[in-house]
Amino acid sequence: MYTLGFGKAFGTWIYLYILILHRTYSFSGFIKEPLDENQAEGDLTYFNCIVRELDETQYVSWLHNGRKISKNGEIIIHTYAYYSIDYDSAFGTCNLRIQNVQRRDKGGYTCTVYDSNDQIVETSRTANFTVLEIPQQQYPICSSTQTSYRVGQYVVLNCISEKTTPPALLRWVHNIGGSESGLKESLTGNYGNSYSFIAKQSDNRAIYTCELTTSANPSLYRNCSIGPLDVLYPPIVRIQQTRDVILGNEAIFICYSDANPQETTFEWSFDPPISENIFVLENDIILRIKNTINRLNGTSVICTVTNSIGSGSSKFIVNVKLKEPINNVVETNSGKETKKSEKITERNENKPKNKNSNSNQQLLQTRSPNNSSTDISISLVVIIALVCIIVIIGVAMIPVGYMKYTRRQPIDTISRRRPVSIPDVYFEPRDHIDPMLPQLGLAVPWMRTVGVQVPGECEYDATYNTQVMPQPRQVYYTQRMYPASSLQ
Known part of the structure; x- marks a missing residue:
C-alpha cells in the first residue's frame, strides 16, 4: 500500500514537472x-x-x-x-x-x-x-453682428471651427470687383477667427470668405462666406458738361450720383443766382441753359443729392468761351494749317492792282469756300447719278436685245440647192388596227398611216413591206388577207 501510494505521488510530480518544462x-x-x-x-x-x-x-x-x-x-x-x-x-x-x-x-x-x-x-x-481629427462637415461657420453697416462703422466678421487635434487653420479673404486678397491668418491653436474693419464705401457689395484647412488632411478645403455686405453711404456727386460752353449756344450739364440707398432728391443751385427763364431741368438730373450769356462766365453750378443717409454735392464753375470768327477757321492742306484770312491776303498782294483785279478780289473775299465745295459736291452727285442711270438702262436692254435677235424663226430646208417651203399641213405617223369585218368576223392586221409632206396626197401602208394602191378598202382586204373562197 505504501509503495503504491509513493509511486502514484511520484508520477504526479513527474507530470507536473514535464508540464512546467513544456510551458516554459x-x-x-x-x-x-x-x-x-x-x-x-x-x-x-x-x-x-x-x-x-x-x-x-x-x-x-x-x-x-x-x-x-x-x-x-x-x-x-x-x-x-x-x-x-x-x-x-x-x-x-x-x-x-x-x-x-x-x-x-x-x-x-x-x-x-x-x-x-x-x-x-x-x-x-x-x-x-x-x-x-478633422472638423465635422458643418464647419467652418461664418457670422456677422449686423446685416447692414454705415460708412465709418466698425464691422466684425466671425468664423469658427470645431476644436480638434491638430487645430484647424482659418483664413479670411475678400472679393471686391472679382479680385481676391488675403486679410488675416489664424494662429495655430485658434478655433475661431474674427476679422474686424471700419466700413468704407468700397466695401459695399463685397464678399468675405473664411477658408478652413487642416494638417490632418492637406487636401481638405472648406469655406463659408458673408456678403455681399450692405454698406450704407450718402451720395457721391459729380457734374459733367457735354461740351464747351460757347457764348450764344446751348450748354448742358449732367449730375451723376452714387449712393446706397438710392437717391431721393436732386437740387440745382447757382452762385450768384440766375433767372429761372435761362435754364430748363430734365428729370432733375440734366440742366440745359438754352442761350449762354456772357454774365454766366464764372458762375458756380451746384448739384446737391440727398438720400436717407445724408447729402452730397458737387460744384462746377462755368467758363464761357467766345465764338470763333469764320475767317479764322483753320484749314488743313497736306498736313499744313493756314488761316483763310492769310490766304486771301497773300492772293491780293500777288495780283496787279487794277479795276479787274479789285473786282476779282472782292469776288474772292465774298465767296465762301464752303459754297464752292458745296457746288462741287452737288455736281459730283449729279454726274454719279447720271452714270448709274445709264448703266442700269444698258443692263436692262441686254436681255431684250438677246431675245429679239435670237428668237427662233422658221428655217427653210435646202434640197438640191433650192429652198423648199414647209407645207401648211402635216400628217403624223399613227399605228392602229382596223375594226373587225362584219362579213368575216375576223380582225385585220396592224396598220400604219404615213404622213407625207406633199399637199393633197396621202398613202396607206398596211405593213412595212406592202405598198397599198388606191382602191376601196374592202377590196384591198379581200385581195390582201383572205382568199376569194373565204368571201363566198
Missing part, C-alpha cells in the same frame, strides 16, 4: 511588437504582432486601452465590428487592422498572450495611436 519551452517571446501610429479620421491603419513558439493551449488577443477586444483571429466585441484580425497560427502572426478610423479609436493597443485559463502569459509593448 512553448512560448519564448515576441518576434515583432506593435509600434506607435497616427492616422487621420476615415483612413486605414495597421498594428503588427508576431509571437514565437506559441503552445496549442495558448492564444493571442488584442487589448484597446486595457480592454480585451479579440481572441485569436476573431473580434469579440460588436462595437469594434470595423476592426479585423489577420491571424496565422503556423507563423504566429496576429495583425490588427482598423478601417475607417474614428476618434474613439485613439489610445493604447497591446498584443497579449493568454493560456487556456484566460490568464495573461505575456504582453507586448503598448502602442500609442493618435487620431488626427
